[in-house]
Amino acid sequence: MKHVLLAFLLAATPSVAFAQNAETENAENGKRIFENFGCAGCHGYEGQGSRDGARLNPAPSIEVMLLQLRQPRDLMPRYQESLISNRDAADLHAYLASFPPAPDPKTIRLLTEN
Amino acid sequence: MSKPPKIKRRQFLAGAAAAGPAIALAASGTRAVAQTSSVPPVPPDESQAPTTTEPIHGKAGSDFMVDVIKSLDIEYVASVAASTFRGLHESFLNYGQNTKPEFITALHEDVAVGIAHGYAKVAKKPMIAMVHGTVGLQHCAMSIYNAYADRVPIIILSGNIANSVTRMPNVEWNHSALDQNAMVRDFTKWDDQPASLQAFSDSMLRAYTLATTVPMAPVLITADADLQEDAIPDGMEARLSIPRLRARAQPMGDSGAVREAAKLLVEAEYPVIYCNRYGRTEKAPALLIELAELLNAAVVDPHMRMNFPNRHKFNHSMRRELALAAADVILALEPIELWGLTNTVADVDLRPNRAMRRNPNLKIIHIGSEALMMKSNYGDVQRFASVELSIPGDAEATMPSLIEAVRAELSPVRRASNEVRGLMLAEQSAGLMDAARREAAFAWDASPISSARLSMELWDQIKTDDWMMPTETQLMSDWPYRLWDITKPYQTMGGSGAQGVGYNTPAAIGAALANKPHGRLTIAIAGDGDFNMAPASAIWTAAHHQIPMLIIVRNNRAFHQEVMYVQNMAVRRNRDPANCFIGTTIREPNIDHAQIARGYGLYAEGPIENPNELGPAIRRALAVVRRGEPALLDVIAQPR
Numbered sequence: 179m180k181h182v183l184l185a186f187l188l189a190a191t192p193s194v195a196f197a198q199n200a201e202t203e204n205a206e207n208g209k210r211i212f213e214n215f216g217c218a219g220c221h222g223y224e225g226q227g228s229r230d231g232a233r234l235n236p237a238p239s240i241e242v243m244l245l246q247l248r249q250p251r252d253l254m255p256r257y258q259e260s261l262i263s264n265r266d267a268a269d270l271h272a273y274l275a276s277f278p279p280a281p282d283p284k285t286i287r288l289l290t291e292n
Numbered sequence: 293m294s295k296p297p298k299i300k301r302r303q304f305l306a307g308a309a310a311a312g313p314a315i316a317l318a319a320s321g322t323r324a325v326a327q328t329s330s331v332p333p334v335p336p337d338e339s340q341a342p343t344t345t346e347p348i349h350g351k352a353g354s355d356f357m358v359d360v361i362k363s364l365d366i367e368y369v370a371s372v373a374a375s376t377f378r379g380l381h382e383s384f385l386n387y388g389q390n391t392k393p394e395f396i397t398a399l400h401e402d403v404a405v406g407i408a409h410g411y412a413k414v415a416k417k418p419m420i421a422m423v424h425g426t427v428g429l430q431h432c433a434m435s436i437y438n439a440y441a442d443r444v445p446i447i448i449l450s451g452n453i454a455n456s457v458t459r460m461p462n463v464e465w466n467h468s469a470l471d472q473n474a475m476v477r478d479f480t481k482w483d484d485q486p487a488s489l490q491a492f493s494d495s496m497l498r499a500y501t502l503a504t505t506v507p508m509a510p511v512l513i514t515a516d517a518d519l520q521e522d523a524i525p526d527g528m529e530a531r532l533s534i535p536r537l538r539a540r541a542q543p544m545g546d547s548g549a550v551r552e553a554a555k556l557l558v559e560a561e562y563p564v565i566y567c568n569r570y571g572r573t574e575k576a577p578a579l580l581i582e583l584a585e586l587l588n589a590a591v592v593d594p595h596m597r598m599n600f601p602n603r604h605k606f607n608h609s610m611r612r613e614l615a616l617a618a619a620d621v622i623l624a625l626e627p628i629e630l631w632g633l634t635n636t637v638a639d640v641d642l643r644p645n646r647a648m649r650r651n652p653n654l655k656i657i658h659i660g661s662e663a664l665m666m667k668s669n670y671g672d673v674q675r676f677a678s679v680e681l682s683i684p685g686d687a688e689a690t691m692p693s694l695i696e697a698v699r700a701e702l703s704p705v706r707r708a709s710n711e712v713r714g715l716m717l718a719e720q721s722a723g724l725m726d727a728a729r730r731e732a733a734f735a736w737d738a739s740p741i742s743s744a745r746l747s748m749e750l751w752d753q754i755k756t757d758d759w760m761m762p763t764e765t766q767l768m769s770d771w772p773y774r775l776w777d778i779t780k781p782y783q784t785m786g787g788s789g790a791q792g793v794g795y796n797t798p799a800a801i802g803a804a805l806a807n808k809p810h811g812r813l814t815i816a817i818a819g820d821g822d823f824n825m826a827p828a829s830a831i832w833t834a835a836h837h838q839i840p841m842l843i844i845v846r847n848n849r850a851f852h853q854e855v856m857y858v859q860n861m862a863v864r865r866n867r868d869p870a871n872c873f874i875g876t877t878i879r880e881p882n883i884d885h886a887q888i889a890r891g892y893g894l895y896a897e898g899p900i901e902n903p904n905e906l907g908p909a910i911r912r913a914l915a916v917v918r919r920g921e922p923a924l925l926d927v928i929a930q931p932r
Contacts, residue, residue: 214870216859219852219931226734226742228932229769230856235734253639255863280733288748289729292755292775 202265208273211266220254225277237274243267351387351529353489354379354520358388360493363534364500366420366447368411368805370396370404370833374424376451376467379520381422393420396805397836399829401428405435405510406798406826407805407833408446410762413785414806416573418445418503425452425467425514433476434792439510440479441672442596442789443569443661445503446510447496452485453517473512478669481509489519490532497535506542506572506686507661542572545659545685547693553623553657553681554697558706560621562651562713563589564608566633569626569660571597572688574781579691580625586698588714589623590615595765595773596628596786602778603725605718610728610774614720617649624679625687626660631677641864655680659687659694672790728774740928741903746846747771749906750815753914757813759783762803763796767819767853768846769932782812793851794825797843801834804841804922813917814841820878820885821851828888834922835893842910842917843924845885847899848931850877855931885926898926 220231227233247257283289398404401423408421453459453468473483484495499511590608593599608615656679663684732744764787788795800816859872889896895916913923
């Protein structure tokens with residue numbers, strides 16, 4: 179079902195192809211959306227996730243992210259294109275992809291000695 | 293020579309107030325007629341008003357009230373000084389010598405009751421919160437509701453001037469009521485407004501007994517101000533008596549039903565124990581460990597009490613849905629939301645009811661005290677759930693007989709097959725800690741500081757102490773339960789009960805008060821919204837009484853749940869979610885909690901934004917706490 183929905187979404191939104199062009203992605207705009215739209219509230223400022231929102235680090239594929247925006251699972255509200263366009267979604271995805279990777283927990287003393 | 297007749301204090305005041313400036317000119321030496329009842333039939337006129345009141349010889353009514361309270365072995369009375377109980381206040385201090393109970397000074401009634409709430413959860417016995425008539429009781433209504441929903445005993449004392457004739461004009465009328473108890477009657481277990489000293493004695497014993505009998509809850513006694521302030525009439529004291537507080541058993545589940553429960557559990561392929569408000573005493577975790585190990589059953593604990601060690605191999609709380617979905621029998625111990633074990637209401641448009649993914653052959657056994665006390669007005673009742681076997685009674689009190697019944701049902705063959713299941717459960721839980729460590733590494737160096745980093749910076753410095761954490765953790769993604777080693781039966785105590793915001797700091801102070809004689813290190817983590825909802829003056833009480841505790845304000849500069857709610861509403865309506873911060877965030881200006889704390893007399897640091905500065909700040913603050921004082925750290929934190 180998920181794949182059917184994804185196929186439908188991709189087919190119905192030609193701008194996705196444009197959005198996937200890395201050269202046009204604007205991570206700064208993605209940051210603005212992520213923080214101003216309250217995404218960090220559940221997902222954390224570095225996408226670490228929380229009890230209320232999934233971890234977004236490493237970033238999911240843009241297809242999965244778009245599917246979650248348009249047809250969300252769980253409690254996340256549905257973002258229509260008038261709120262987050264496919265272009266903005268691409269920027270948002272670029273921002274998610276910029277999150278620093280988590281360090282190996284074995285290198286963190288507080289996590290290994292406790 | 294006979295003693296001069298006694299004038300009733302409040303009767304005199306009423307006369308004095310009525311006489312106004314003329315009082316000074318009133319005929320000296322004229323005395324009111326002595327009253328033998330507690331309530332004067334008519335007001336004195338000004339010609340009867342003396343220039344001074346006669347000192348009371350012997351006992352005042354409130355002295356006897358203190359005798360009654362002392363018979364209950366109550367350690368503390370938290371209170372904000374107020375006129376409607378000034379008689380009792382003075383008696384506690386001088387007649388009662390300010391011991392058992394000792395007066396704990398609060399600056400807001402909500403704090404006084406919150407302290408009593410936290411204290412009872414650690415001390416396992418109630419203390420008194422004494423609150424002003426009408427306005428004081430109104431102030432603390434939310435805290436009483438929290439304690440009621442949390443099934444925690446508190447003895448609330450209040451004052452009232454029942455006799456309208458003895459009220460001074462203006463203020464005392466505002467602070468008196470026909471039935472002030474009515475405003476909290478929906479969320480107290482029992483209340484009374486005794487009209488005589490003997491009735492006070494009887495009512496206090498009844499109140500204490502009811503409050504401490506499962507289901508436990510706050511009780512309220514309003515002590516009449518005249519009754520407090522007047523002398524005990526000659527000859528009456530010898531006739532007053534204090535009923536003896538006797539040992540009481542807690543209600544246990546029916547023995548036949550318990551045997552039936554044992555059969556179901558022993559025959560189950562995948563039993564799961566769901567324990568919510570189960571742990572009532574420090575014996576509770578050991579009993580639950582015994583049952584879980586006997587059955588080789590997974591335990592799911594939403595942390596409303598100290599129920600079960602978080603690192604036990606059968607603790608599957610962090611894989612809750614997987615465990616519950618696999619269960620063919622769930623034993624629900626004081627579950628609160630029984631319907632919610634198998635159903636949910638999705639927080640999406642139209643709020644559809646959804647059955648959760650569960651074993652089609654699932655049977656639920658419910659042991660709990662919910663049915664033993666229920667009131668209609670507030671939603672504390674929760675949605676009705678039909679289960680296979682419901683056993684009214686206190687789950688902890690029923691546990692020994694359940695363990696015995698399970699032991700009797702277990703055949704050697706069944707015991708062996710259960711042990712195989714136990715190996716599987718241990719394997720399933722073995723990876724939970726490593727998974728949590730991997731998750732904790734994300735945003736480890738972020739600023740604002742992640743909840744995982746905050747948790748582990750703190751844990752690193754308390755893990756070898758005899759520590760206790762009295763505060764809620766769900767809004768910081770339960771990191772302490774995921775990463776700490778919580779084993780002792782007093783190390784946590786759950787949350788507010790009714791989710792009345794402002795619970796954590798006062799309750800933590802009460803818990804620290806109970807921890808103090810044991811030398812335990814109390815470490816509290818309160819969200820900034822919660823900290824500011826309770827009067828911040830709560831921490832002055834900790835400073836004033838030298839109650840050692842570390843308070844960390846986990847400061848995300850918002851009522852963050854509400855940020856998410858407003859965002860959610862906006863997006864559902866296809867409107868601008870960027871406005872979700874209006875009315876929900878606590879910025880511009882940012883609150884300087886450290887400065888506030890210093891103003892109330894605490895050692896404090898903050899705001900701490902750099903995660904690398906957090907550990908040293910915790911070390912400095914703990915040094916203050918370890919020498920017996922409270923300290924506060926303001927930590928700028930990620931939203932969750």
